[in-house]
Amino acid sequence: MDLLNYSLLTAYVICSILLLLYGLNSHYMIYLFLKNRDLSGSDDRKKEAAYAGRFEDERSLPVVTTQIPLYNEFNVAERIMRGVAAIDYPKQLHEIQVLDDSDDETCALVDRIAAQLIEEGFRVSVFRRKDRIGYKAGALEAGLAVCEGELIGIFDSDFIPPHDFYHRILPHFWADIKCGMVQARWDHLNQAESWLTRAQSLGVDGHFIIEQTARSRGGLFMNFCGTAGVWRRAAIEDSGGWQHDTVTEDLDLSYRAQLRGWGVYYIPSLLAPAELPATYTAYKSQQYRWAKGTMQTARKLLPALWRSPQSFRRKLQATVHLTHYTLHLQMAILALLILPLMLSFSTQIGLYRSMLFLTLLVPAAAGPSIGYFICQYYGRPEDWRRRVVRLPFLLILGFGISLSNARAVVDGLTSNDSTFIRTPKDGERIFKKYVLKRTKLPLFELLFAAYCALTVGILVYIEQYALIPFVVIYSLGFALVGYKSINEARAQAS
Numbered sequence: 105m106d107l108l109n110y111s112l113l114t115a116y117v118i119c120s121i122l123l124l125l126y127g128l129n130s131h132y133m134i135y136l137f138l139k140n141r142d143l144s145g146s147d148d149r150k151k152e153a154a155y156a157g158r159f160e161d162e163r164s165l166p167v168v169t170t171q172i173p174l175y176n177e178f179n180v181a182e183r184i185m186r187g188v189a190a191i192d193y194p195k196q197l198h199e200i201q202v203l204d205d206s207d208d209e210t211c212a213l214v215d216r217i218a219a220q221l222i223e224e225g226f227r228v229s230v231f232r233r234k235d236r237i238g239y240k241a242g243a244l245e246a247g248l249a250v251c252e253g254e255l256i257g258i259f260d261s262d263f264i265p266p267h268d269f270y271h272r273i274l275p276h277f278w279a280d281i282k283c284g285m286v287q288a289r290w291d292h293l294n295q296a297e298s299w300l301t302r303a304q305s306l307g308v309d310g311h312f313i314i315e316q317t318a319r320s321r322g323g324l325f326m327n328f329c330g331t332a333g334v335w336r337r338a339a340i341e342d343s344g345g346w347q348h349d350t351v352t353e354d355l356d357l358s359y360r361a362q363l364r365g366w367g368v369y370y371i372p373s374l375l376a377p378a379e380l381p382a383t384y385t386a387y388k389s390q391q392y393r394w395a396k397g398t399m400q401t402a403r404k405l406l407p408a409l410w411r412s413p414q415s416f417r418r419k420l421q422a423t424v425h426l427t428h429y430t431l432h433l434q435m436a437i438l439a440l441l442i443l444p445l446m447l448s449f450s451t452q453i454g455l456y457r458s459m460l461f462l463t464l465l466v467p468a469a470a471g472p473s474i475g476y477f478i479c480q481y482y483g484r485p486e487d488w489r490r491r492v493v494r495l496p497f498l499l500i501l502g503f504g505i506s507l508s509n510a511r512a513v514v515d516g517l518t519s520n521d522s523t524f525i526r527t528p529k530d531g532e533r534i535f536k537k538y539v540l541k542r543t544k545l546p547l548f549e550l551l552f553a554a555y556c557a558l559t560v561g562i563l564v565y566i567e568q569y570a571l572i573p574f575v576v577i578y579s580l581g582f583a584l585v586g587y588k589s590i591n592e593a594r595a596q597a598s
Contacts, residue, residue, distance in 0.1 A: 127468030145373025169253030352397025399516025
């Protein structure tokens, strides 16, 4: 029994130390952001202004292709097609390629809108495959083989492209022949819809305002986020093309391109608004795919990364970037271990926690929260005070999805399955309801909530108060996510 207890204690300490290290790294990201921030876009616009004259002479402009990958997106297919057509770029030089893998009434809608746009003088083609091999990556790969553009823009169906998208992006390719990809910043269409979307908007801002800016401007590896970006065709082909052995083909290609010497660039002042998942089930599905695919990409590319001639700093930060979803696995393990360890080592654990909390854990744990605060202060100065009020809910939500994401991490580390589970989009009006597959995970989330509530009660009884706020957040998070997921499943079934 002593061996088991000390093994659990070792696992607990390891998870705590890993959480500490990832938390400390968030302070480094904040430092890089504050050092290199230019959210107003003044530096970018100077570069763009230097090439503004090219847009006055169509003969100096390249053919660009905008790819729109679709799969059963009846609610938003028309909006994205018309949104891409509205981008300010010469019609004869802008090839709009709809990669339609749908097998429902979306096909008829796409054909009708494409015909209307063609009548209006737009270059629109609808590309359909006989099968869905490779899912989104397979569609992008197949479309690339038949499109004409030397620059390839990509927009998922839940986005609305900014009107000046190519005017803002193309100068960065012209300024650097080794620039392989340029990424725009995600904004939000439906953040006011619910507390869930409000919390998500804060989390997405943390990534796109702090992390992407820090990585791009700080000389670190940065990732294409699957949409609202433009690739140089030569960079895709030189890097091995779109591959579908992971479910995050965007992250995979980004890293392969940078390992081949291609640069990636980020424009934080170029906003592309998109829908946030409106249900807990859809949000968990999206996060599960990202967590699983990130771990698959880490398995695939970390060995090559560490063999490459990159600097140690770039290698280390890339490793942190590709493994950051393991935080959720560590969080889930800690939720399980607190109770048995407090019953076995209450005095030792109490001393360990008090020392670590005071010296390292509290500052490290505060790192992400400080980052969210800073991203709102600098990125949303008009109403940052109202937005940061959402932070407690985001923390509860983050703890609540840790069990689902922990499962995704394990799946990504152990499985080569690359089945792509999309996140349904609603658009301004829901014409068709798409239902996600039901799972038993919400029941386990409710069981975890009850287990954490029991842990709180025992901690009170044995007078170990330091951990109580930490475990209360676990219990609230698991209860919220599990309860909401079950209610959504019942509503879909009725």
